[in-house]
Amino acid sequence: MLWDVLMEAVQWSGKNQQQNSNSALRQVKAWAGLLNAFCTTGKLELELIYKVQTQCYEDAKLMKLFPEIIRTLYDHDVLAEDTILLWFRKGSNQKGRQSFVKALEPFVKWLEEAEEEE
Template structure:
């Protein structure tokens, strides 16, 4: 029946009828209970079991919310897969060039936005760090070594001021949410600057008007000495 294309119209009509009086969340809950949420492509003939065919069919049938749900699910799955692959490589101290190629492969394959790539890279790098309990200085040294070791990786994908700013947001939020990193923010930013990952203009923009609200006052104050140094150097030039 699937091969003959009989099942797909039937299931499509069911989805449409169900969603008249129920939400997409209700539909997904039913699909999960029936253990078919991850296997919706099985309702398509074998020659059409692709994400593109799924999107095209249900868009034409007016089920755009189902299409968006599926695309988000695929996107999150690709991100998770990429994160897992990179975590393994970085934990194994793979060559930077090899890791860069892995990132490029996933970016091309999954059409990942640059912003998501930058966020994910920072997560992976910090997740790979072996933190040392409450020893603040040791944690600082470890984090800075990680930044220095993988600066080329970050540099490869932080290709604009916008992406550099996104990286600063990511660092800020992580330092805000993780107590052991709270005091490391200025040191991490300084290291990223020293490694040419963050440009002076990006740091000054963040400081003057671009910081995230989370912990803004704390981080702006902690970065003041470095920003003052940047501004003085700028004036001398």
């Protein structure tokens, strides 16, 4: 899938975790337009979140980046708020579910508060 190609493009040659994180997030931003073209339905957006979760679960370098990746995809209109909330409430993959849900909790809280203000 396209997500696999994106992660293959990440250069893990940084001298520290921060440089590697920045590299990964730059790639997500660079590919956001193309990902947006493919994520045309809520179901496809949910599949992308599952793919991101699985990739982060399998690669320790990405584990802590999960919330930032999801936020970046949201900020670039790849993922809709409703899709993120659905994943958070009941749709996450079982691989590392508790860790990912907990990591995304502050962002979800922000989404919910912004929704209430509208």
